[in-house]
Amino acid sequence: GAGVSQSPSNKVTEKGKDVELRCDPISGHTALYWYRQRLGQGLEFLIYFQGNSAPDKSGLPSDRFSAERTGESVSTLTIQRTQQEDSAVYLCASSQDGHSNQPQHFGDGTRLSIL
Amino acid sequence: AQSVAQPEDQVNVAEGNPLTVKCTYSVSGNPYLFWYVQYPNRGLQFLLKYITGDNLVKGSYGFEAEFNKSQTSFHLKKPSALVSDSALYFCAVRLHSGSARQLTFGSGTQLTVLP
Numbered sequence: 001g002a003g004v005s006q007s008p009s010n011k012v013t014e015k016g017k018d019v020e021l022r023c024d025p026i027s028g029h030t031a032l033y034w035y036r037q038r039l040g041q042g043l044e045f046l047i048y049f050q051g052n053s054a055p056d057k058s059g060l061p062s063d064r065f066s067a068e069r070t071g072e073s074v075s076t077l078t079i080q081r082t083q084q085e086d087s088a089v090y091l092c093a094s095s096q097d098g099h100s101n102q103p104q105h106f107g108d109g110t111r112l113s114i115l
Numbered sequence: 116a117q118s119v120a121q122p123e124d125q126v127n128v129a130e131g132n133p134l135t136v137k138c139t140y141s142v143s144g145n146p147y148l149f150w151y152v153q154y155p156n157r158g159l160q161f162l163l164k165y166i167t168g169d170n171l172v173k174g175s176y177g178f179e180a181e182f183n184k185s186q187t188s189f190h191l192k193k194p195s196a197l198v199s200d201s202a203l204y205f206c207a208v209r210l211h212s213g214s215a216r217q218l219t220f221g222s223g224t225q226l227t228v229l230p
Contacts, residue, residue: 004158006158033217033218035217041222041223042205042220042221042222042223043159043205043218043220045217045218045219048217056217059217091158091159093158093159101147101164101166103149103161103164104161104218105161106151106158106159106160107158108156108157108158109157109158111156
């Protein structure tokens with residue numbers, strides 16, 4: 001597709017369950033980012049991939065959060081043993097490469113609700 | 116460390132009037148600055164960026180922003196607002212160099228254009 005695609009668009013799950021969120025970046029984009037957006041707040045950086053490597057994982061809030069990227073394409077963000085405070089919109093973005101002057105292109109996000 | 120402040124949570128303006136959405140930043144180095152817009156239940160859309168050179172940057176949908184180094188500001192402007200401009204606007208900053216590749220976002224400003 002032409003843009004960044006995220007799935008599912010909405011996810012409702014019970015506290016304690018694991019969830020996987022998927023991101024398909026724009027074809028050819030080597031840099032990929034995950035952000036979290038809590039209701040009424042700005043974006044919180046989670047992790048950055050350059051190719052399949054993650055040189056910056058500094059934003060992951062706890063060891064329950066992990067992410068991987070394969071084939072320099074699809075990325076999966078996994079949250080284990082979900083907690084209610086994990087409820088948020090998770091946004092993925094990609095850019096052509098990791099240069100600082102390039103804009104990031106965002107998907108529409110996955111809205112995660114933990115019951 | 117880098118940070119962005121958007122001092123106004125909410126800006127209201129009448130259709131046809133000029134609009135300004137304020138942003139100030141703090142970085143220890145030269146910044147790249149960005150504006151994004153977010154419509155309900157959508158991801159962020161890139162509007163414009165400042166890299167270097169001319170302090171007045173023109174972007175999508177008639178928006179422009181002025182980089183002011185002495186005041187560390189990057190306010191978003193539009194000469195004549197449209198009702199369809201109503202959305203959530205985010206300012207973001209990144210350093211020219213260093214290992215950090217993520218954008219640091221402000222908390223967002225909700226713009227409402229009244230008919």
